Amino acid sequence: MSRAKGGEGGFSALTIAVILIVGVVALAGIGVLSAYAxxxxxxxxxxxxxxxxxxxxxxxxxxxxxxxxxxxxxxxxxxxxxxxxxxxxxxxxxxxxxxxxxxxxxxxxxxxxxxxxxxxxxxxxxxxxxxxxxxxxxxxxxxxxxxxxxxxxxxxxxxxxxxxxxxxxxxxxxxxxxxxxxxxxxxxxxxxxxxxxxxxxxxxxxxxxxxxxxxxxxxxxxxxxxxxxxxxxxxxxxxxxxxxxxxxxxxxxxxGFQRTRSLLRLMLEPPLLGMTLALVALALLGGYQAAVRFGPARVTGPVFAAGKRGLADNTAALVRIARREPHMAAPYALIVRAIVARAIGAPRGLSDEALDEFLDRVSRISGTQDTYSALAAEARDVKTPGDLLRVAGALHRWNQELTRARQ
Structure with missing residues (x-):
């Protein structure tokens, strides 16, 4: 039993192109003839x-x-x-x-x-x-x-x-x-x-x-x-x-041989002839762009993403629109402090000042680059989104150094 080879089409690309050109020219000819019939x-x-x-x-x-x-x-x-x-x-x-x-x-x-x-x-x-x-x-x-x-x-x-x-x-x-x-x-x-x-x-x-x-x-x-x-x-x-x-x-x-007025005839005569030629040129450029495009078309996702990532993205967008990014530095420093304290087993019931002193001592013993008190002070002084990114990066680095040293 013979099997046809896969991937072979019935017509070549040149044949399809010739068929399309002939069809477009024939359609345009029919339009012109009907306008001046x-x-x-x-x-x-x-x-x-x-x-x-x-x-x-x-x-x-x-x-x-x-x-x-x-x-x-x-x-x-x-x-x-x-x-x-x-x-x-x-x-x-x-x-x-x-x-x-x-x-x-x-x-x-x-x-x-x-x-x-x-x-x-x-x-x-x-x-x-x-x-x-x-x-x-x-x-x-x-x-x-x-x-x-x-x-x-x-x-x-x-x-x-x-x-x-x-x-x-x-x-x-x-x-x-x-x-x-x-x-x-x-x-x-x-x-x-x-x-x-x-x-x-x-x-x-x-x-x-x-x-x-x-x-x-x-x-x-x-x-x-x-x-x-x-x-x-x-x-x-x-x-x-x-x-x-x-x-x-x-x-x-x-x-019955009067010259009739129609929309098609108006588009083929001045002053609307220029607009018709411009539309034809745009159609040709659009066809050329579709023929020579590279790669598949990008698949666009939904306008509003679902899940935790979508919630986080939407929240960040709202904060950015409200221009509240610098005000997030101090709360973020407190969140990092709580995460690190729980990870290294800090004593419970300490006040904020006592917990800050405890984390500073652990930082100096572990040989970290920064102490929490210095980072918290920088967080309270943040004025721009750039400062926020710098402080957030320093807090993340301090978190990683301290927790890795503890492990």
Whole structure:
């Protein structure tokens, strides 16, 4: 029968160290990824927003504007002062509440692109969609805040047609484009900005809030930009409402891509990043100290020791705290006198003076270094703990000399 050798582990120290390092790095990576997860999403989910590259999405428009030198901002949080003069593009869906749009506090121009298509993600191809027809006019107008959607309707063509856009003064606008079921605004007191050849308002402005509304998203979404004429028309549509040199801000918060605030994210960004690095350094130093320590850990006893030794230690601690050590010299000399008298068989019934004289005679006969009377006098004159130790040592030595001589 074979027997395994004792003392051999299953893994070497190097293997364990590598496993620990890989585990720590993986855990740190998971923490960082979870903190920045919303910003790391590609957004290509087949929905109608500026990150989607589906036919109903607007992912192609920011890229086209960037290639043309137009400043583009993908907004994931509250608008800053630097974006006041830019064009804010909102692409709500029929699930968007009007209050969400009202919450935007933007001093520059705002363009609301109404939803049009009822679409669902493609079951086999990621990022693609399957369209199920156009949304009802009421559903498409539902995201508009109060005051914008009142008495407003949508007119819709029933076929795919070539649309020729023009300005209110009759000047042609953009290039002819093919659009399925073109939608235009009706009623509501809209100020026309861009019309179709039949006089329908494609792009209108509210006279009170100066908010622009685009009735048909196919003029600027990915489906509309698949041709050169469609790309040209989309760029010119945005150029009408955007001031020269100002950026185009595509909002992503309406679609759940906002930048969230969390404790982990705050710890990974200034000014708390310095504290996080300090904590990591302390953890590394603590691990290093635990790895290179010498000897086993010291076993600590109970706070209050039991037994005679504990009682003596506690009593000594109390005397030391009260600063009464020098006053213990004279009582200690009396205790030593009693011990020595009993050990050498001194006569009983002697008075203190007679006993001191008897012990002095025995000391001189025994040839001890000191006499008890001299030691007792020194004990009565003790002033400091150092003097106490010196006198106690002399009394102990006198005790040992006298008792050994007697034995």
């Amino acid at each position: 919303p910003e790391l999403k590609s957004g290509n989910d087949g929905k109608a927003h500026p990150l989607s590259r589906a036919s109903v999405g607007f992912g192609a428009l920011p890229r086209l504007l960037g290639d043309l030198g137009v400043p583009v901002v993908m907004s994931r949080g509250p608008l800053t002062e630097a974006s006041e003069g830019g064009l804010l593009v909102l692409t709500p869906t029929m699930e968007t509440n009007p209050e969400q749009i009202e919450d935007f506090d933007h001093l520059g121009p705002t363009l609301i692109v109404l939803p049009k298509w009822s679409a669902a993600p493609h079951p086999k191809q990621s990022g693609w969609v399957s369209t199920g027809g156009t949304l009802p006019a009421e559903a498409a107008l539902q995201p508009l805040p109060d005051g914008l959607g009142e008495a407003t309707g949508l007119a819709e063509r029933q076929e795919r047609s070539t649309v020729r856009l023009r300005r209110p003064n009759g000047a042609p606008f953009g290039a002819p484009v093919q659009v399925d079921s073109l939608r235009t605004l009706q009623g509501g007191g809209w100020i026309p900005v861009v019309l179709d050849e039949r006089g329908g308002i494609v792009l209108g402005m509210d006279p009170t809030s100066h908010v622009y509304v685009l009735a048909d998203p196919d003029l600027i979404n990915t489906q509309g930009l698949k041709t050169l004429a469609g790309a040209r028309t989309a760029v010119e549509l945005l150029a009408i409402v955007r001031a020269d040199g100002m950026p185009v801000i595509f909002d992503l918060t309406l679609h």
